[in-house]
Amino acid sequence: xxxSRSDKPSVMTFAxxxxxxPTNKLRTVVSEVAVMDxxxxxxxxxxxxxxxxxxxxxGWMDEECDRLDAARRAVKAEGFGKATRDALFHAAHDIKGQxxxxxxxxxxAPADSLCRLIEHTPDMTRIxxxxxxxxxxxxRAIVRESTRPDVVEIADALTQRLRExxxxxxxxxxxxxxxxxDELLLAxxxxxxxxx
Numbered sequence: 001x002x003x004s005r006s007d008k009p010s011v012m013t014f015a016x017x018x019x020x021x022p023t024n025k026l027r028t029v030v031s032e033v034a035v036m037d038x039x040x041x042x043x044x045x046x047x048x049x050x051x052x053x054x055x056x057x058x059g060w061m062d063e064e065c066d067r068l069d070a071a072r073r074a075v076k077a078e079g080f081g082k083a084t085r086d087a088l089f090h091a092a093h094d095i096k097g098q099x100x101x102x103x104x105x106x107x108x109a110p111a112d113s114l115c116r117l118i119e120h121t122p123d124m125t126r127i128x129x130x131x132x133x134x135x136x137x138x139x140r141a142i143v144r145e146s147t148r149p150d151v152v153e154i155a156d157a158l159t160q161r162l163r164e165x166x167x168x169x170x171x172x173x174x175x176x177x178x179x180x181x182d183e184l185l186l187a188x189x190x191x192x193x194x195x196x
Contacts, residue, residue: 061102072136080124106155
C-alpha cells in the first residue's frame with residue numbers, strides 16, 4: 001500500500017540540525033471508548049478474576065512441582081546434558097516466577113538458588129546430584145507444608161542453608177573465573193540481616 005502524504009515523517013530543517021518527526025500510526029489501531037462508568041474499576045475486576053482462579057493455584061503449583069521432580073529424575077537417570085539441564089532450569093525458573101502468583105511466595109528463594117546453581121556452574125557434570133535433590137525436595141516440602149503455622153521459619157532455614165551450600169560450591173567452581181565470581185557476589189544479596 002503506498003504511503004499517503006500524511007504517512008510520511010515530517011522534517012524540520014534548522015541551520016545546524018534537522019528534526020525528524022515520525023508518523024504516529026498508533027491512532028489507526030487504537031479505538032476510543034466511551035467514558036467509563038465510575039463504578040467500574042478495572043483493577044477490582046482483575047482482582048476478582050484472580051480470586052476466581054485462586055482455588056486452581058494449588059493444583060497448578062503441584063503440577064509445576066511434578067514437572068520439577070520429573071526434570072530432577074531425568075538428570076539422575078541421564079546426567080546433565082543440554083536437554084536435562086534446560087528442563088531442570090526452566091522448571092525451577094517457572095516456579096521462581098509463578099510461586100507468589102500461585103500463593104506460594106516462599107518457593108521463590110530455593111528455586112532461585114537452584115537456577116543460580118545451574119546457570120553459574122561451568123561444568124554441569126560437577127554439580128552434586130545431592131544438591132539438586134535437596135533443592136527440589138525443599139521446594140516440594142514448602143508447597144506441601146504451606147498451611148503449617150511454622151512454614152515461614154522452616155522455609156527460611158531450608159533456603160538459607162541451601163543458598164550457603166550453593167554459594168560455597170559456586171565460589172569453588174568459579175575460583176578461576178574472577179568475572180563470574182564478581183557477578184555472583186553482586187547477584188547474591190544476604191538472605192538475613194546478620195550477613196550484611
